[in-house]
Amino acid sequence: MNQSAREGAFRLEDLWPRFEGWLARNTPEDEAALRPGASAAELAGLEAELGFPLHVELKALLARHNGVVPRRSSTQAGAFVLGHGLLDTDGIAEWRRNLADMASEAVEEGYEDEVVGRTAHERWVPFAQSLTGDLLFVDHRGDHYGEVGEISFGDPEYRWLWPGLGLMLHDLCESLEGMAPLPTAGRRPSVHEGRMLEWVTG
Template sequence: MTSGTPDLVALWQRFTDWLGAHAPADLATLRPGCADGELGRPADGLGFAVHDDMAATLELHDGVVARRASTEPGAFLLGYGLLDVDGILEAHRDLVATVEDAREEGEEDLVVGRTADIRWVPLARNICGDLLFVDHRPQHAGEIGEMSFGDPEYRMLWPRMDLMLVDLCEALEKRTPVTCVPRIPRLHEGRMLEWPVAAR
């Protein structure tokens, strides 16, 4: 962490405090943190240790209650719902399968590190299946990326999770766009967040 930047626990608390005051239905979808015995499961399933930021997040919140429709709460992270451990491993298996298929078809250069990578660990998923992920490639470790199906390249949104949370908290508190996306927070029925694209 850089000097002057709050730690992840404090930032998640700031974020969830805002949800509690303004978007209670979203807050209610958050699951408790992983039990001690569950914290090793991601590494066992992935084959490598998760980044400290992801481990800290799972200790606080093991994802959200799964959404069945776009009208349900829980997509408070830029329109994405936090994944629990099972969801993380399932979504990662899909990325691995995509990479393996590309290698078999001789299209590795078009896919690996562009639309899928075995070192991308899904953090959150939207109703369409698009992902926010924590990059675990050595030269990109800890970056927050967005992978949308149909796009030819992923987008790096933030270099670290703490910076993501600072931007999100400031956007919520000031009702201003998150400029790197760009999306702006909006309350729906006084109970849940939406993140429509900000007008340019």
């Protein structure tokens, strides 16, 4: 199966209910942390802020849930995407501005090669954040369109994770349902106190 066929086989619209259903059954506080979907006006406002259309998978995710209730500590639920909490449209806009500013500053200051496309880019759209500030993003560059990456601040290069959100969700579901390691991300799932999902390194 080629990559385009694989992406078509793993549609976010089909996989998200499976993922959310697992949360509801096994980590109810995670499921309760999900916020209602973004409105058409909120999605249009985000796209206006970005200056380009959202990838269809990310737009579909936001239409289902506009992020999670913001976490203030590691004891709060909601970091069920590899230890990251989903951002709402405002958070996405803010973090994308930060990355665009970092890339622009690097170009102006003459260290573009160390930053642009490595730790920041104006077409990286973050969709989830950890308490330490690490980010998951959907790449909106032409050759990398739709890919999911992870930025760990302090690391010299972003980490490529999946060709798309649909494939990411498929692998998350498989890992959760079998409580099996997720080699792509180097983590394994663990249920903490019967209420929230943690992803343990290793």
